[in-house]
Amino acid sequence: MVTDFAKRNCQVSPSGTLEVLSQREIAVLIAASQDTSQSSLFELFRRCALAVMNTGNETDDAAAMFAKYHDFTIELAQRTRGLKLVIKNAPASAFVEGRMIEGIRQHLFSVLRDIVYIGTESLWDNGGSLDGEGITDAVFHILNHARVLDPNRRPNIVVCWGGHSISRPEYEYTKEVGYHLGLRGLDICTGCGPGAMKGPMKGAAIGHAKQRATSARYLGLTEPGIIAAEPPNPMVSDLVILPDIEKRLEAFVRLGHAIIVFPGGVGTAEEVLYLLGVLLHPKNADIYLPVVFSGPQSAAPYFEQLDKLITLVFGESARERYRIITDDPAGVARYLNKSIRKLRSHRRESGDAFYYNWLLHMPEEHQHPFEVSHESVSKLRLTRDLSPADLAVNLRRVFSAIVTGNVKANGVAMIKEHGPFEISGDPEIIEAVDAMLMSFVEQGRMKLPGSDYEPCFRVVSKSAQ
Numbered sequence: 001m002v003t004d005f006a007k008r009n010c011q012v013s014p015s016g017t018l019e020v021l022s023q024r025e026i027a028v029l030i031a032a033s034q035d036t037s038q039s040s041l042f043e044l045f046r047r048c049a050l051a052v053m054n055t056g057n058e059t060d061d062a063a064a065m066f067a068k069y070h071d072f073t074i075e076l077a078q079r080t081r082g083l084k085l086v087i088k089n090a091p092a093s094a095f096v097e098g099r100m101i102e103g104i105r106q107h108l109f110s111v112l113r114d115i116v117y118i119g120t121e122s123l124w125d126n127g128g129s130l131d132g133e134g135i136t137d138a139v140f141h142i143l144n145h146a147r148v149l150d151p152n153r154r155p156n157i158v159v160c161w162g163g164h165s166i167s168r169p170e171y172e173y174t175k176e177v178g179y180h181l182g183l184r185g186l187d188i189c190t191g192c193g194p195g196a197m198k199g200p201m202k203g204a205a206i207g208h209a210k211q212r213a214t215s216a217r218y219l220g221l222t223e224p225g226i227i228a229a230e231p232p233n234p235m236v237s238d239l240v241i242l243p244d245i246e247k248r249l250e251a252f253v254r255l256g257h258a259i260i261v262f263p264g265g266v267g268t269a270e271e272v273l274y275l276l277g278v279l280l281h282p283k284n285a286d287i288y289l290p291v292v293f294s295g296p297q298s299a300a301p302y303f304e305q306l307d308k309l310i311t312l313v314f315g316e317s318a319r320e321r322y323r324i325i326t327d328d329p330a331g332v333a334r335y336l337n338k339s340i341r342k343l344r345s346h347r348r349e350s351g352d353a354f355y356y357n358w359l360l361h362m363p364e365e366h367q368h369p370f371e372v373s374h375e376s377v378s379k380l381r382l383t384r385d386l387s388p389a390d391l392a393v394n395l396r397r398v399f400s401a402i403v404t405g406n407v408k409a410n411g412v413a414m415i416k417e418h419g420p421f422e423i424s425g426d427p428e429i430i431e432a433v434d435a436m437l438m439s440f441v442e443q444g445r446m447k448l449p450g451s452d453y454e455p456c457f458r459v460v461s462k463s464a465q
Contacts, residue, residue, distance in 0.1 A: 008090045014083055016106035017113045017147065026078045029116060033076050044224055045115045048241065049074050051228040052107040053094040063409060065228065076112075085112070107232055107239045110146065114241035115224070118145055132364035139242070139250050140356055146240040148219055148255070149355045155257040155344050157219070158336060159189045161271045162196020162262025163445050164230055170263050173296040173329065174199030177260065180333030182207020182216070186340070189256055191248075192220025192239060193230030196262040201235035219255070223248045229407035244369040245400060249274045254357045257343050258290045258336045261322075263299040265445035266406070269436065270399035272306065273313070274366060277392035279321050280314055283361035288346040290339035291322040294332045305439060309432050313395060314388050363389065370397045372404040372411060374418050382425025382433065391429075398423055398433070405456030412456075420458045434459040 013019075021029075032038050050072050054065060069091060077084040085108060094104050118141075130138060143149050158181055162174060178188060178200030188204045190197035201218045208216040220236035223244055232239050242248040252259075253275060261272055275291065278284060293303050303324050310318050325332050344354070352359045370376070380394045380401075401421055404411030415421075424430065441455060 008092055008095070009088045010090070010095075010100060011077070012085050012087065012100060012105055012108065013081075014109045015102065017109050017145075018083060018117065021083055023078070023080075026076075026083050029083070030076045030078055032116065041116065045111060046072070046074055048111045048115055048224055048227050049108055050091075051231045052111055052239075053091050053104055054231045055094075055101075055104055055107065055234055063412065066409070076116075085109075103234060103236075107236070110239040111241060113145060114142065118142055132362060132367055135247065135364075135367045136250065136254070136358075136362060139247050139254060142242060142247075143240060143251060143255060143356070146238065148217075148238050148240060151353070151355050153355065155340050155347065155354050156186050157189050157217075157255060157257050158186050158200075158340075159252050159256035159259045160196065160200040160262065161191070161252075161259065161264065161268055163264030163268055164193045164195040164197065165265060165445050166195045166263055167298075167444075169296050169298055171195060171199050173294075173299075174262050175203035176329035177262075177294065177332050178203025178205075179207045180330045181336070182209075182213070183211060184333055184337045185211060185213060185216075186333070186337065187217040187219065189219035189221065189252070191226070191230070191267075192222050192232045192236045193226070194233055196264060196268075197230075198233035198235060199262075200260075201233065205235060221248050221251050221255075225404065225408040225410070228409060245270075245403075246367050246369055250362060250367060253278060253289070253360060255355075256289075257340050259292070260332065260336070261291070261293045263295045263302045263445075265440045266399045266402040266437070269306065269309075270396050270403060272310070273392050273396040273399065276310060276314060276318055276321060277389060277396065278360070278362060278366060280318060281361055281363055281389065286350075287357075287360050288343050289357075289360075290336055290343065292332055292336060293322055293324045294328075295326060297327040300326050302439075302443075305436055309436055312429065312432050313391055363393075365390075365393050366396075370400055372401045372414075374414065374421060377401045377421040377423065380423070382423070382429045384426050384429070395433070402437070402457050415456045420456050422458050422460055424460045430459055 033042050047066065050066070050069055069089065071089040073088045075086045077086050094100055174196050181188065181200065182204035188200050190200060204216070218235050218237045220232050220239045221242060222232070223242050227241060242251055249271065259275065261268060279287065279289065293306065295302065303326070307324065323335070325335065347354055350359055377398070380397055382391065382394055382398070386394070405415045405421060423433065437457065437459070
């Protein structure tokens with residue numbers, strides 16, 4: 001790796017992935033980078049690469065980051081010994097003593113792999129031509145290319161969901177839970193950003209170190225619209241960029257052996273509605289996947305409100321699919337460690353793979369991307385004449401739209417130009433949604449601490465329309 005630190009310019013070789021490519025493969029990649037019809041793909045690559053080079057700089061203002069580094073460039077170059085990235089005007093924080101931080105270098109090539117190398121194949125399904133099974137297969141191949149599927153490992157992946165904007169006590173709690181998971185040899189998988197995505201990894205790293213665990217993993221799953229607003233935290237060892245939020249969510253539930261939901265905001269609510277919408281499908285009645293909602297005692301009202309919304313949408317029986325444990329980090333780890341052993345037995349009996357939950361039925365309406373716009377959001381029905389499954393899909397899409405309006409560059413631009421999204425439905429449902437969203441705003445769960453929040457949504461009752 002050659003670096004001009006004063007100018008923040010460098011050439012870097014692959015690390016962690018894409019180390020061995022044929023000259024033909026490299027030539028195809030470079031030709032694609034010079035093809036004007038692929039310009040949007042390579043602009044996406046540039047933006048995601050810039051986000052990765054801001055790893056450790058916690059921000060959710062993507063526009064400010066792109067404006068600050070407007071002259072950042074990254075190009076592919078062919079060398080006899082393999083591929084090189086030629087980088088100019090990169091963030092100085094990505095370097096130490098004139099050399100790029102190794103974790104950032106590895107993440108850069110993860111971006112190249114997932115955005116360009118795989119993005120030029122049909123796996124991204126930008127045209128929406130894949131059916132449900134095809135999407136599940138595409139998610140598998142993306143994870144397999146990233147080398148995170150290991151048939152020789154026993155089940156030990158705990159997916160941790162939660163907000164990027166959480167209080168200090170909540171953050172410390174996620175670290176404590178992660179520590180107890182690490183002591184039990186469990187690996188961590190998160191959305192790879194700050195807050196509840198970073199805390200479990202930091203805690204687990206200490207637990208793993210105490211146990212001298214040399215093969216521990218900290219998996220980070222993201223998608224292009226999120227990564228710029230939530231650059232990977234420095235703990236992530238394996239970064240995977242899925243094409244969209246739907247494939248990212250499917251990757252979580254196919255890859256994970258247990259799921260913890262920490263306090264969060266609309267993104268966390270979206271994840272929970274997705275998860276329960278899948279697990280409560282009749283075809284998944286025999287699928288075992290332990291789920292825990294957990295936080296410090298101060299977060300109890302948050303989970304009470306989430307529990308209320310869940311029972312409103314799915315009914316009382318939904319509570320059988322998760323357990324709420326507050327103020328007991330060690331208890332969470334003990335419960336999940338025992339539950340994962342039970343999952344191992346279930347997988348053996350059913351013949352399912354340890355490394356990818358093939359037998360989980362994925363309703364196709366959960367798999368196809370929801371294109372967020374003011375028109376599409378206004379058409380979402382939150383009404384009692386829908387089945388619980390369909391209501392869950394629409395509610396998840398409402399929360400997905402708010403995430404888009406909060407942090408994604410295209411969503412922020414939409415809100416700036418056309419004003420807030422309008423959300424409507426039956427009074428009982430819309431009042432519960434409104435109460436939850438307003439509590440998120442009051443508790444500061446919509447933006448990182450220190451950031452002002454301007455709501456990107458407006459709730460209106462069905463009768464008011």
